Amino acid sequence: MDHSKLAKEILHLVGGKENVQSLTHCATRLRFVLNNNERADAKKLEQTSGVLKVVIGGGQFQVVIGNDVSEVYKHIDREGGFANKEASQGNDAQKTSLTSKIFSVISGSLSPLIPVFAGAGLVKALLIVLERLGWIAADSSTYAILAAAGNSVFYFLPIMLGVTIARVYNVSSFVAAAIGAALLEPNFTALGTTGGSTSFLGIPVPLLDYASSVFPMFIAVSLYAVLERFLKRIIHKNLQLFAVPFISLVIMVPLTAILIGPFGVYVGQWIGVAVNFLINANPIIAGAILGGVWFFVVLLGLHWAVVPIIMSNLATGNGDVIVPLLAPSSAAAMGIALGVFLKTRDxxxxxxxxxxxxxxxxSGVTEPIMYGIILRYRKTLIYLIIASAVGSAVEGALGVKLIAFNFFVSIFTLPAQSPLLYFVIGLLVSLLLAAIFPLLFGYDTADKKAHPTAQTEHPAEAAASQQSETIVFSPLSGRVVGLEQVEDAVFSSESMGKGIAIEPDKGVLLSPLDGKVAVTVGSSHAIAVRAEDGVEVLMHIGIDTVKLKGRHFSQKVSEGDTVRKGDVLIEFDVEGIKAEGFKLTTPIVITNTHEFREIRVAASTGPIQPLQDLLKITKQE
Structure with missing residues (x-):
């Protein structure tokens, strides 16, 4: 993969660097906050080699890359300087709901910390293993130094969150970090030795332990962001360098100690108590529900929103019961990848x-499985839900807890759970169940036997007929051209699948075979029809016509409709589209090319009429 080339293409397709407010990345995704999502071409991004999926949710425009995400991020940041960019939120800023904004702040703040969370969590897991094996003593200096490496990120979490939250709001990250540091400063923490409270100018100040706390900083930095912007509006520019930080610290540190910090701690505790109560009330049912729906939470990119609750649970010293119930979903995804690996001949x-x-x-990263296999072969989604729900119910019944933070499920993070054996049992249930399903029932709706042959067939003819052939008829009137002549690299390179293209002379697109409408798009310029035997035909009218946003197109069917060969799918204005400067070359490709033994072009280049033979697809059963 050419990371530099991919980075430039992604930046171009999200609307250029001027459309990017901020950019972070997690283990598999680039997480953009855009000024205007409509300027981004999500469809073309998903067709770009190296991009697994585009997810718009939680106030973010997320581009799923996979394991190479950090390298792609470096090249994009080199182009746009987003790590240090203080982008303004002008009038063109994307309008989002309050809920989306909250999720965006939580996700954007925690995502940059996930790698260090994972590394520190592995250090703590390593210490657990070494101590249990008797290779290291808990009171030794070696243990203490390694423990410092594992605990530092969690103990000083308010400082780190100050930095990441401030970057989301595009305010001074160092002032925000100083607010978090004040809660851990020795003079302040020493006040806790005198009793349960102290005072500031006569105002009572509850004394709480803010180490590893999460919610206080989200509230404090959110208010600080409002304060900083206000101060910059009323203070002369020449005085802002020292006046804004001075006033911000004088106001925010006491306010956080008096009100925001205690409120944030209590909110975190209340949420944790509520979630844990529901789980403890019936851990089996809670596990089955959480396990069954967790895939969809991850799919929407909202999974980091539970991290504060997990951190709050761990801060109590009693362990966390949420992560063990979510872990089987990852194990089930791995099981599906294993089952497909064993089943397929492709x-x-x-x-x-x-x-x-x-x-x-x-590594515990399953997004490549999610977007590369599960969403591609949606039959496996049913397997995933069932296997995840069963495994999570088992974890709930066995009472497993997380004792050292780690959000990823891999062979290296297993010791972070207790009892370890029970945790492994739940994972194996999900993994094996998910792997068995594809082996028994196939991984795609096209996994069917060939059409039955007549009993009177000659044995040789019967053997030949085992190679079922599907004919894709021409959906258009016009002129046939080779796919390599299409001025769109996604199609001409056959990245979307093998096929052919037609330059239409009439604005009517017909169904090329009997089947169901599998895919439609809001701009009505493209559509896919899936035959009963699994052949999926994508028809994309014109080059870059998504930019027309539906102008000159009239779609006659909806996704899920049953269609017959020759039914009208889309009508379009040929002259109107050409007048706006767009070419009408229409690629017609088999998007699941890899499932078939051979795809042949049945039509010669030149004129073609609707419903003439266009492609012939052979599948070896």
Missing amino acids: KDLKALGGSTFLSGIL
Whole structure:
């Protein structure tokens, strides 16, 4: 993968650097906050080689890359300087709901910390293993130094959150960090030795332990962001360098100690108590529900929102019960990758299944499985839900707890759970169940037997007929051209699949076979039809016509509709589209090319009429 080239393409397709407010990344995703989401071409991004999926949710425009995300991020940041960019939120800023904004702040603040969370969590897991094996004593200096490496990020979490939250709001990260540091400063923490409270100018100040706390900083920095912007409006520019930090610290540190900090701590405790109560009331049912729906939470990119609750649970010293109930979902995804690897004969799919399974086992990252296999073969989604729900119910019944923070499930993070054996049992239930389903029932709706042959067939003819052939008829009137002549690299390179293209002379697109409408788009310029035998035909009218936003197109069917060969799918204005400067070359490709033994072009280049033979697809059963 050419990371530099991919980075430039992504930046261009999200609307250029001037459309980017901020950019962070997690283990697999680039997380953009855009000034205007409509300026981004999500459809073309998803068709770009190296991009697994585009997810718009939680106030973010998320581009899923996979394991190479950090390298792509470096090149994009080099182009736009987003790590240090203080982008203004002008009038063009994307309007989002309050809920989306909250999720955006939580996700954008925690995502940059996930790598260090994972590293520190592994250090703590390593210490647990070494101590249990008797290779290191808990009172030794070696243990203390390693413990410092594992505990530092969690103990000083308010400072680190100050930095990341401030970057989301585009305010001074160092002032925000100083607010968090004040809660851990020795003079302040020493006040706790005198009793349960103290005072500031006669105002009572509750004394609480803010180490590892999360919610106080989200509230404090959110208010600080409002204060900083206000101060910059009323203070002369020449005085802002020292006046804004001075006034901010004088106001925010006492306010945080008196009101925001205690309120944030209590909010975190209340949420944790509520969630834990529901889980403890019936851990089996709670596990089954959480396990079954967790895939969709991850799919929407909202999964980091539970991290503050997990951190709050761990801060109590009693462990966390949430992560063990979520872990089987990851194990089930790995199981599906393994099952598809064992089932398929397609070399590319086998390589994908094997590599993503290995990556999941070693790193705990399952998004490549999610977007590369599960969403591609939606039959496996049913397997995932069932296997996840069963495994999570088992974890709930066995009472497993997380004792050292880690959000990823891999062979290296297993010791962070207790009892370890019970945790592994729940994971194995999900993994094995998810792996068995594809082996028994296939991984795609196209996994069917060939059409039955007549009993009177000659044996040789019966053997030949086992190679079922599907004919894709021309959906258009016009002129046939080779796919390599399409002025769109996604199609001409056959990244979307093998096929052919037509330059239409009439504005009517017909169904090329019997089947169901599998995919439609809001701009009505493209549509896919899936036949009963699994052949999926994508028809994309014109080049870059998504930019027309539906002008000159009239879609006659909806996603899920049953259609017959020759039914009208879309009508479009040929002259109107050309007048706006767009070419009408229409690629017609088989998006699941890898499932078939051979795809042949049945039509010669030149004129073609609707419903003439266009492509012939052979599948070896």
